[in-house]
Amino acid sequence: MKQSRTAEADQLVEFYRRMVLIRKFELSADQMYKRAKVGGYCHLNLGEEASVVGLMDALRPTDYLFTNYRDHGYALMRGMDTGKVMAELFGKSTGVSKGRGGSMHLFDTEKRMLGGYGIVGGQIPPATGAALALTYRGAPGPDAEAVMCQMGDGTTNIGAFHESLNLAAVWSLPIVYVVINNRLGMGTTVEMAAGEPELYKRGASYRIPGVRADGGDVLAVRQAATEALDQARTERRPALLELMSYRLRGHSVVDPARYRSAADVETAQKADPVPALRAQLIADGTLTEKQAAAIETKVDGEVAAAVAFADAGPDPTPDQLFDYAYATPVPNAPTALPGERMVVLP
Amino acid sequence: MSTMTIAKAINEGLRATLRNDPKSFLMGEDIGSLGGVYRVTEGLKAEFGAHRVMDTPLAESGIIGTAIGMALRGHRPICEIQFDGFVFPAFNQITTQLAKIHTRSDGQLSAPVVIRIPYGGGIGSIEHHSESPEALFAHTPGLRIITPSNANDAYWMIQQAVECKDPVIFFEPKRRYWLKGEVDTENAPGDPFKAHVVREGTDATLVVYGPLVPVALAAANAAAEDGHSVEVIDLRSISPIDFDALETSVNKTGRLVVAHEAPTFGGIGGEIASRISERCFYSLEAPAIRVGGFHMPYPVARVEEHYLPDIDRMLEALDRAFAY
Ligand SMILES: Cc1ncc(C[n+]2csc(CCOP(=O)(O)OP(=O)(O)O)c2C)c(N)n1
Ligand SMILES: [Mg+2]
Numbered sequence: 001m002k003q004s005r006t007a008e009a010d011q012l013v014e015f016y017r018r019m020v021l022i023r024k025f026e027l028s029a030d031q032m033y034k035r036a037k038v039g040g041y042c043h044l045n046l047g048e049e050a051s052v053v054g055l056m057d058a059l060r061p062t063d064y065l066f067t068n069y070r071d072h073g074y075a076l077m078r079g080m081d082t083g084k085v086m087a088e089l090f091g092k093s094t095g096v097s098k099g100r101g102g103s104m105h106l107f108d109t110e111k112r113m114l115g116g117y118g119i120v121g122g123q124i125p126p127a128t129g130a131a132l133a134l135t136y137r138g139a140p141g142p143d144a145e146a147v148m149c150q151m152g153d154g155t156t157n158i159g160a161f162h163e164s165l166n167l168a169a170v171w172s173l174p175i176v177y178v179v180i181n182n183r184l185g186m187g188t189t190v191e192m193a194a195g196e197p198e199l200y201k202r203g204a205s206y207r208i209p210g211v212r213a214d215g216g217d218v219l220a221v222r223q224a225a226t227e228a229l230d231q232a233r234t235e236r237r238p239a240l241l242e243l244m245s246y247r248l249r250g251h252s253v254v255d256p257a258r259y260r261s262a263a264d265v266e267t268a269q270k271a272d273p274v275p276a277l278r279a280q281l282i283a284d285g286t287l288t289e290k291q292a293a294a295i296e297t298k299v300d301g302e303v304a305a306a307v308a309f310a311d312a313g314p315d316p317t318p319d320q321l322f323d324y325a326y327a328t329p330v331p332n333a334p335t336a337l338p339g340e341r342m343v344v345l346p
Numbered sequence: 347m348s349t350m351t352i353a354k355a356i357n358e359g360l361r362a363t364l365r366n367d368p369k370s371f372l373m374g375e376d377i378g379s380l381g382g383v384y385r386v387t388e389g390l391k392a393e394f395g396a397h398r399v400m401d402t403p404l405a406e407s408g409i410i411g412t413a414i415g416m417a418l419r420g421h422r423p424i425c426e427i428q429f430d431g432f433v434f435p436a437f438n439q440i441t442t443q444l445a446k447i448h449t450r451s452d453g454q455l456s457a458p459v460v461i462r463i464p465y466g467g468g469i470g471s472i473e474h475h476s477e478s479p480e481a482l483f484a485h486t487p488g489l490r491i492i493t494p495s496n497a498n499d500a501y502w503m504i505q506q507a508v509e510c511k512d513p514v515i516f517f518e519p520k521r522r523y524w525l526k527g528e529v530d531t532e533n534a535p536g537d538p539f540k541a542h543v544v545r546e547g548t549d550a551t552l553v554v555y556g557p558l559v560p561v562a563l564a565a566a567n568a569a570a571e572d573g574h575s576v577e578v579i580d581l582r583s584i585s586p587i588d589f590d591a592l593e594t595s596v597n598k599t600g601r602l603v604v605a606h607e608a609p610t611f612g613g614i615g616g617e618i619a620s621r622i623s624e625r626c627f628y629s630l631e632a633p634a635i636r637v638g639g640f641h642m643p644y645p646v647a648r649v650e651e652h653y654l655p656d657i658d659r660m661l662e663a664l665d666r667a668f669a670y
């Protein structure tokens with residue numbers, strides 16, 4: 001009995017470490033953006049750490065993951081290297097896609113991370129197709145593979161969501177659609193945008209079971225995700241999981257989120273899952289203040305090393321510009337910049 | 347006369363339209379309370395109310411589709427698509443419905459929808475935040491496509507787009523949103539579907555539009571130092587194209603360079619080169635030369651300066667034209 005409580009406690013401590021890693025990675029990405037080390041658009045998981053950690057703990061290495069552009073935490077939890085992910089944000093040739101994908105498009109086929117997707121809803125039909133592919137090999141069962149497709153609340157209003165859920169239902173696909181309901185799509189609230197604001201109920205149109213869980217509770221998230229994934233594995237039935245959470249900051253790093261009321265910001269901050277878990281672990285005696293601080297310091301070191309790695313990496317060079325535009329050689333494809341082609345007079 | 351940025355000029359143009367035409371209204375994602383990602387619609391909801399400036403859910407196909415329905419019933423919708431790459435969920439509605447309803451109904455119905463799309467690169471972002479998809483729309487008969495390059499045109503062309511009975515795609519050069527210029531709010535600059543000669547010259551014609559107009563002017567200045575007089579034409583309208591203006595210029599100069607950020611392969615430059623070779627064959631001293639993006643997805647920030655046509659690449663193309 002005591003034994004298992006300890007294992008559980010160890011597990012929670014490990015979850016805390018992971019949440020701190022995401023938190024610190026994102027805060028660092030924010031800083032690096034402001035120092036112009038990271039360009040373009042950059043969306044953070046701040047406030048969603050418990051959801052990310054719980055989901056990714058439920059997902060097995062053999063499962064497949066598709067996410068939206070708010071993908072850093074997922075990539076890290078999938079086991080992608082912290083330094084290489086940071087380098088990808090920096091756009092360096094040492095990044096996970098040699099700087100080709102950037103913050104919104106993190107890929108790692110080995111880790112079965114089949115991408116962050118910058119276009120809203122872009123991930124949903126492909127994820128559904130990856131689940132269809134699973135039905136062509138292997139039988140359903142407790143060891144079968146499944147697909148998880150993460151998205152935001154606002155994304156459930158786009159056509160691709162509805163087409164995909166219907167396909168998954170009629171074809172009976174092993175996929176779990178996860179909606180991170182942070183209550184905002186940019187500046188638009190769920191109530192403003194959704195005819196059925198209880199988003200988990202949207203599965204009902206397709207007879208897909210929907211579940212809502214507290215996205216700030218890492219164990220509740222893991223439990224809900226594990227059950228949904230089990231159903232996908234053993235019954236090949238899709239599920240819709242809605243995780244109630246909060247976005248702590250603006251939509252992206254450059255968004256000051258002035259449209260949010262002070263009360264809303266305060267609610268979000270009060271619900272912040274990282275300090276909440278820390279306080280809980282200390283209160284119930286699982287961690288001492290010193291131990292918690294030690295975890296945080298260690299993570300600080302990991303993130304600092306990631307930044308140093310990213311900073312040191314070389315930029316991609318212009319001659320790599322055309323690599324991978326096609327998978328096969330293409331006649332007349334540019335291999336050099338046009339300016340390098342000298343004029344031959346007729 | 348007043349000085350404004352392009353973003354502010356569009357904002358003022360929209361304000362004038364909302365005032366002058368009670369049937370006009372705006373719709374888009376976060377355009378109301380937030381004022382849009384680039385704040386182009388800032389203050390309009392407060393001034394005209396939520397029925398004239400509608401925040402929509404995240405649903406591009408739904409936005410354009412319902413705008414078509416409103417237009418069929420006599421309204422003048424002005425839709426915002428947040429970034430170039432986000433228009434594709436609506437591509438179906440635009441190409442299969444919007445562009446064709448007038449033909450299909452034998453002219454009984456028209457769909458004067460305006461779709462505002464910030465386009466082009468140079469903002470340090472990837473792919474779908476930096477693309478130039480104008481050729482995809484130009485290839486669809488039934489759509490008109492215009493793009494301002496300066497504040498005065500921005501102010502007027504958005505209003506003229508709304509007045510037009512055809513659907514108009516209004517491409518906004520997003521990296522020039524903060525470019526300031528004089529706006530004459532009294533006198534409209536004439537037909538928005540006509541090209542403007544923005545610098546006169548005698549030795550070569552350099553045709554550009556939207557974000558590349560300032561680059562072309564700088565290239566023409568640099569060429570002048572080498573003794574070449576380059577005429578720069580701001581196309582303004584991508585569909586239809588003002589071929590008469592181009593023909594007049596090329597018959598005078600004998601050389602043509604066309605530049606755009608979009609990939610040259612299958613692009614607007616190819617259409618212009620082909621038409622002008624037909625119409626000006628006996629005046630041409632050199633083949634028409636295109637400068638543009640490469641046939642690849644828009645690259646990441648660290649290498650985008652190599653992708654975007656710059657002064658050097660325009661000068662190199664002009665040199666090649668002069669070398670014949
Ligand atoms: C097709 C498309 N339209 C618009 C956008 C711009 N955009 C990016 S994220 C976003 C809001 C999405 O909100 P939500 O689904 O709730 O996800 P969250 O950002 O809250 O994680 C919008 C409008 C886009 N990327 N793609
Ligand atoms: Mg959201």
